[in-house]
Amino acid sequence: MGFEPKIVAFLCNWCAYSGADLAGVSRLQYPPNMIPIRVMCSGRVDPQFVLEAFKNGADGVFIGGCHTPGDCHYVVGNFKAFKRVVMLKKMLAQLGIEPERLRIEWVSASEGRKFAEVSKEFVEQVRSLGPLNYGKREKA
Amino acid sequence: MARIGVFVCHCGINIAGVVDVEKVVEEISKYPDVVHAEHYKYMCSDPGQNLIVNAIKEKRLDGVVVAACSPNMHETTFRNACERAGLNRYRCEMANIREQSSWVHADEPEKATEKAIQILQVTVEKVKLNSELKEAAVPVTKRCLVIGGGIAGIQAALDVADAGYEVILVEKTPSIGGHMAQLSETFPTLDCSQCILTPKMVAVSRHPNIKLMTYAEVVDVKGFVGNFKVKIHQKARYVTSDCNICGKCEEVCPVIAPNEFDRNLSPRKAIYLPFPQAVPARYTIDTNHCLGLNPLVCGKCKEVCEAKAIDYDMRDEEIEVDVGAIIVATGYELFPKEKIGEYGYGVYPDVIDGLEFERLLSASGPTGGEVVRPSDGKVPKVVAFIQCTASRDPDSYMPYCSKICCMYTAKHAMLYKHHVHDGKAYVFYIDIRAGGKDYEEFVKRAMEEERITYIRGKVSKVFRRGDKMVVWGSDTLSGEFVELEADLVVLASAIVPIPDTKKVANLLKIPVDENSFLKEAHPKLRPVETLVQGVYICGAAHGPKDIPETVAQASGASSKAIAILSGKELYHEPTTAEVNMDACSGCRVCVNLCPFSAITFNETTHTVEINEILCEGCGTCVAACPTGALKLRNMTDKQIFNMIRAALSGGD
Ligand SMILES: Cc1cc2nc3c(=O)[nH]c(=O)nc-3n(C[C@H](O)[C@H](O)[C@H](O)COP(=O)(O)OP(=O)(O)OC[C@H]3O[C@@H](n4cnc5c(N)ncnc54)[C@H](O)[C@@H]3O)c2cc1C
Ligand code: SF4
Ligand code: SF4
Numbered sequence: 001m002g003f004e005p006k007i008v009a010f011l012c013n014w015c016a017y018s019g020a021d022l023a024g025v026s027r028l029q030y031p032p033n034m035i036p037i038r039v040m041c042s043g044r045v046d047p048q049f050v051l052e053a054f055k056n057g058a059d060g061v062f063i064g065g066c067h068t069p070g071d072c073h074y075v076v077g078n079f080k081a082f083k084r085v086v087m088l089k090k091m092l093a094q095l096g097i098e099p100e101r102l103r104i105e106w107v108s109a110s111e112g113r114k115f116a117e118v119s120k121e122f123v124e125q126v127r128s129l130g131p132l133n134y135g136k137r138e139k140a
Numbered sequence: 141m142a143r144i145g146v147f148v149c150h151c152g153i154n155i156a157g158v159v160d161v162e163k164v165v166e167e168i169s170k171y172p173d174v175v176h177a178e179h180y181k182y183m184c185s186d187p188g189q190n191l192i193v194n195a196i197k198e199k200r201l202d203g204v205v206v207a208a209c210s211p212n213m214h215e216t217t218f219r220n221a222c223e224r225a226g227l228n229r230y231r232c233e234m235a236n237i238r239e240q241s242s243w244v245h246a247d248e249p250e251k252a253t254e255k256a257i258q259i260l261q262v263t264v265e266k267v268k269l270n271s272e273l274k275e276a277a278v279p280v281t282k283r284c285l286v287i288g289g290g291i292a293g294i295q296a297a298l299d300v301a302d303a304g305y306e307v308i309l310v311e312k313t314p315s316i317g318g319h320m321a322q323l324s325e326t327f328p329t330l331d332c333s334q335c336i337l338t339p340k341m342v343a344v345s346r347h348p349n350i351k352l353m354t355y356a357e358v359v360d361v362k363g364f365v366g367n368f369k370v371k372i373h374q375k376a377r378y379v380t381s382d383c384n385i386c387g388k389c390e391e392v393c394p395v396i397a398p399n400e401f402d403r404n405l406s407p408r409k410a411i412y413l414p415f416p417q418a419v420p421a422r423y424t425i426d427t428n429h430c431l432g433l434n435p436l437v438c439g440k441c442k443e444v445c446e447a448k449a450i451d452y453d454m455r456d457e458e459i460e461v462d463v464g465a466i467i468v469a470t471g472y473e474l475f476p477k478e479k480i481g482e483y484g485y486g487v488y489p490d491v492i493d494g495l496e497f498e499r500l501l502s503a504s505g506p507t508g509g510e511v512v513r514p515s516d517g518k519v520p521k522v523v524a525f526i527q528c529t530a531s532r533d534p535d536s537y538m539p540y541c542s543k544i545c546c547m548y549t550a551k552h553a554m555l556y557k558h559h560v561h562d563g564k565a566y567v568f569y570i571d572i573r574a575g576g577k578d579y580e581e582f583v584k585r586a587m588e589e590e591r592i593t594y595i596r597g598k599v600s601k602v603f604r605r606g607d608k609m610v611v612w613g614s615d616t617l618s619g620e621f622v623e624l625e626a627d628l629v630v631l632a633s634a635i636v637p638i639p640d641t642k643k644v645a646n647l648l649k650i651p652v653d654e655n656s657f658l659k660e661a662h663p664k665l666r667p668v669e670t671l672v673q674g675v676y677i678c679g680a681a682h683g684p685k686d687i688p689e690t691v692a693q694a695s696g697a698s699s700k701a702i703a704i705l706s707g708k709e710l711y712h713e714p715t716t717a718e719v720n721m722d723a724c725s726g727c728r729v730c731v732n733l734c735p736f737s738a739i740t741f742n743e744t745t746h747t748v749e750i751n752e753i754l755c756e757g758c759g760t761c762v763a764a765c766p767t768g769a770l771k772l773r774n775m776t777d778k779q780i781f782n783m784i785r786a787a788l789s790g791g792d
Pocket of ligand 2: 379382383384385386387388389390423441444445446447448449450
């Protein structure tokens with residue numbers, strides 16, 4: 001069997017998680033590699049969570065929030081998330097992890113199609129990067 | 141050790157047709173702390189819920205995970221079921237294996253099953269560390285404050301009062317009515333503004349549930365939804381409610397002051413009634429112009445007042461009130477004169493704005509409804525109307541469309557023609573935006589039936605030549621330069637929020653947008669709410685709007701306020717942030733991050749404090765706290781770390 005990437009997806013309750021629900025309701029198909037973790041706001045995603053995911057064997061991390069500006073249920077949580085991602089990408093590069101393994105996307109509650117599409121795209125992107133094995137690499 | 145029960149739903153064949161529910165039960169049974177697992181056709185049905193209730197009792201479960209549809213569907217259902225069995229509702233979570241597994245991976249049943257197991261593991265990890273929580277109950281003060289007495293505030297106050305709740309309506313000027321009171325006739329039906337407004341103003345003054353405070357301003361707001369404490373500054377008007385508006389005082393008052401209601405096109409006295417239909421029907425002494433009350437200089441008005449209504453000893457007062465909800469309706473202004481250089485506004489008396497023209501058209505206006513030029517009182521035979529003045533011009537003025545000017549300019553040109561039959565009206569426009577019920581038809585009527593000349597193009601300059609105003613512009617349809625000699629120029633100036641809007645917004649801690657209009661909680665789904673619970677907005681303070689839209693929004697805002705006032709208590713989600721005082725270093729990083737101003741710094745303890753009623757539980761502060769002193773209840777860092785590991789465990 002080929003390489004099946006493992007991806008942790010932090011989805012904000014109001015937009016991305018609801019968008020993912022809508023993808024379901026519309027029966028849109030996408031690869032099953034992303035395991036969703038529902039957070040109330042993308043602003044809740046602490047950079048440590050992303051690092052912890054990579055350490056524990058994730059090949060990719062996805063963050064889904066509300067569109068900027070204006071859609072965030074908590075006003076600006078998505079901006080905070082975005083800033084953290086910019087910082088994280090720099091950090092990942094220093095750790096020898098391809099920054100492309102981390103992705104943030106704005107998906108509204110009405111964008112089931114977009115959720116399915118970016119999921120597909122991201123899974124393919126991580127697949128083409130190959131396994132990360134960061135935790136194992138560290139131990140070795 | 142936790143005792144978690146897992147309940148896997150088939151959802152008919154919606155889940156079980158793809159996901160191997162038996163395998164899921166088998167696998168999750170092996171997961172640490174799971175002491176019970178079963179599957180059933182419809183978990184949300186009565187027998188399904190009973191399975192959960194019984195298992196909680198029999199197996200002494202202290203946590204429940206229902207693997208079924210999205211929590212947005214049935215979280216409340218299953219939490220209620222758990223509560224019936226004596227389990228705290230926050231010890232129940234849902235694993236979404238339908239919308240986010242069986243439905244989206246229908247072609248890959250094995251992988252869908254695997255993903256379902258993983259989603260379940262993640263959720264079990266969350267439940268394990270969920271605390272028992274209780275919603276905070278807050279009592280509600282059954283009274284509403286409405287700020288601003290224009291048509292928006294009037295409508296909102298009447299709606300809330302009609303629903304049976306007390307209303308305090310605070311208006312800054314001596315009378316309610318706002319700009320609608322200044323209008324002549326209103327588009328698209330051309331009914332007289334006063335005629336439709338006055339009955340509503342009177343209804344406000346007579347309503348047993350409405351306490352009207354004019355000549356007053358809100359100066360301080362504390363507290364939170366259901367329990368606001370508001371301080372109102374009541375200015376002294378020096379005339380009591382004994383006034384019977386006989387007007388004798390006005391006759392003897394020696395001071396001439398500009399009449400703001402007539403946009404300074406006529407004079408008034410220092411003791412004045414803003415306009416004949418004013419509510420309350422009571423004179424006011426304007427101390428900025430009065431020769432002096434303290435010590436008394438003139439005193440003529442008191443001498444003639446037979447009703448003994450004049451009281452020079454009146455003083456300003458501060459009044460405190462408790463309210464449960466607040467509606468803000470502070471309205472708009474027109475773009476200030478001084479700033480529109482190229483059109484000579486404020487320099488030439490015969491360049492006026494839309495509201496000034498309304499006063500000229502109004503039967504109760506300074507000219508008794510005769511359209512004459514301010515400079516020499518002559519009837520203008522050629523009038524140029526310039527739309528989009530200071531609107532839609534991001535480089536120099538306001539970037540947005542003021543929305544109502546296309547309509548009121550068509551109205552102005554029409555009414556002008558009704559007043560001056562042989563007059564010629566020219567309208568300069570960029571394009572016409574008349575998107576309302578019967579609006580397009582109205583503009584068409586202006587163009588076709590009333591023979592008003594519409595010139596598509598921007599005006600570059602207005603200047604005086606002899607006793608004419610010369611308008612330079614371009615006709616973008618013919619590509620030609622246009623020069624028009626007019627007797628009067630009327631500018632459809634941009635609608636801007638009143639200068640106080642920011643001050644009021646700051647008092648209430650509600651945001652304003654980049655143009656200083658009040659900002660709604662969500663541009664599509666929560667148009668009358670603000671980010672502060674219990675504070676609602678309506679009318680032109682929120683953005684340019686006409687009367688129908690203003691009234692609709694006011695009724696929307698009042699229904700939101702009524703929803704708050706009608707509850708005995710308010711319940712607030714307990715999944716909020718909390719501070720560990722010992723760990724907080726007092727760095728205050730979180731204070732500015734919180735979009736709801738729920739975090740304050742305590743100067744004595746040198747730590748932050750979180751108001752649990754204001755906190756909405758987004759967790760932004762928690763993710764940013766450098767010392768880990770902040771914790772989000774039932775979504776702690778520890779929980780998320782465990783959930784991440786569970787998401788990645790198993791399978792290779
Ligand atoms: C030239 C012109 C012509 C128009 N013609 C039409 C028409 O024909 N048809 C139509 O539908 N619409 C028309 N409109 C639009 C109409 O005027 C508005 O839709 C309407 O007045 C908005 O009402 P409002 O209550 O939101 O604001 P406002 O009328 O501005 O009322 C706001 C009130 O709040 C008070 N206030 C402000 N700040 C405070 C404070 N801090 N504390 C207490 N009180 C405060 C103000 O004194 C005022 O009384 C026209 C507008 C213009 C400029
Ligand atoms: S004279 Fe007295 S009663 Fe008459 S309008 Fe003036 S204040 Fe009112
Ligand atoms: S969780 Fe969000 S709403 Fe609550 S205090 Fe922190 S930043 Fe404010």
